[in-house]
Amino acid sequence: MFYALFKKNLSAARERILASGIKTANTRLGKIEYIAFGKGLPVLWIHGIVGGADQGIISSEPLVDRDFRIIAVSRFGYIGSPLPVNATPAAQADLYAALLDALKIPKVAVVGFSSGAPSALQFALRHPDRCSSLILLSGAVPPYTEPPHILRIIAKIFFGSDFIFWILIKYFPSIMMRLMGVPKPVQKRLSAVDKEWLDDTMFSFLPVRLRVNGIINDIWVTNPDLNKGYPFQELTIPTLIIHAVDDPMPSFKTAKRIAAQIPRSKFVTIESGGHLHMGHHLMVRTSITNFILSTKETKASVPVLEQAFT
Template sequence: MTGLRPVLAAAFGAAGGAALLRYRRDISHAYARVEALDRLTAVTRFGAMEYLDHGAGEAILVSHGIFHGCDGGLRSVQDTIGTRRVIAPSRFGYLGSAMPRDASVADQADAFVELLDVLGLPTVDAIGISAGTSAAVQLALRHPDRLRHLIISSGSFPGSDTAQAPPEWAKLLYSDPPLWALKRLARPVFARMMGVPEGFPRGVDDARVLTQMLDTIFPVRPRVTGAVFDAYVANPDVNDYPLEELRVPTLIVHAADDPLASYEAARAAGERIPDARFVGLDSGGHLQLGQTQRVRTAVAAFLASGELGDTR
């Protein structure tokens, strides 16, 4: 037994060393991926706001989800928006965007408008994704004259667990090492945390989208300030919004098996928003895996016609 101890120690040491090298390599690649993006910066009274400006045509502004940024915002809509110009800013505290002192979600909405002014865009369509719901809805409430349409995808609405601040200990996970370890050593658990239901991915396309979406939360470190703001300020903020006062044509898209944001809460929000259209997906979870064609069709029809109603 005594003779085994050096062998076991060497084995564990080698395994730990290999894991550390892989961690460093993966995080280095994540930083390189972000640095390779053609990120632009607008100066607002709230500080710097970085953004991606991709494509051509009618513009749509993306309010990204938690742990994302301009990169995740762009990736989230690339398969469903079609041939449009995508303006994907990093919200407060994400990547190269500032976190103003005592920031509010209303401030974020006003910062969006300042970005539109910089870009010379009098009106745009907008999409709020997951934790980006609050800022997108505030934009519609505060500046309805700047929006043609509002889309909420996998939204965090009153009545959803995501609209409640998590326990303080949850912040312990808000860093690269624990999330990287989960991704590498417990991928099903990590995927579940990101809103993927059991039984997914279902095929090559789902697996590709899932991998890309999971990769876009890394590196975590330059997103932590924004993620904490989302979890403890932005998500709970939606509980006090007067959804009945929304006057921008609104489409809500949500999967029934979303394990993060409540489907029932999204439907209830749709009933409160005047003339909102609700598109319920049978499956796909928070990332709406396997639903690309249906979502693309629904979004295109909504943006083209502006007709409102309710559909399942």
């Protein structure tokens, strides 16, 4: 019965991917998976670790207004997006531009979450003419300590096993939430709506072995790339950074310091919500919506602004 339940949940996960509307674009720079939904101003939605285009609706629903057209991608090594030899954030950013060419979309607002931040930043730096605004949610920051090689083997076993991941999701959800960056104090005050969203999000990680190559690449290539020293001061795009003080993953202080280096930035502080901004989704949604709408035609320089939410 125990194993039968696992197989049932895994089968449901595979069916969810098939029903998600996921497509593969054959661009001038190679293949990339994506889904597109909604109508209005286009928004490129870049997932974090253990993500994928198939999660686009689940992950963006509480944070992005449905009056936008969301283009959610699968980054290198996730689901059906290939993992090239040169799987760097810069190469990934160029592939985003190629995808926009294939979809005939001239310009987008870009939202990068967690490990999606490096390629979002590279897109804004390398293709500023294609980027109307940049939003970083709990974005990865330097310095990033690359784990020792022995842990790469362990990570491949852990993230390559749907069964191990399913056990954590099904029977140890608190541990899984902490791995997702939701601190225990935040877990204790979750609303029923937030609990349901987290549960759906955790099960959307399955099948995790379809994401293992992307996860490994994020840990040993994508995030360490930030250590090369990104020229944040050269960003010309209006930028919104939203970060929680109690985020156990990327440093809040470093995120705030990076915002100060970006000429046209706004920094929003969440006092307590963890990596996923739990309890503040409506505020995040409003901030993102207002920022995209206010910057779609903005050309003048704007000062660094700060806003805090508790």
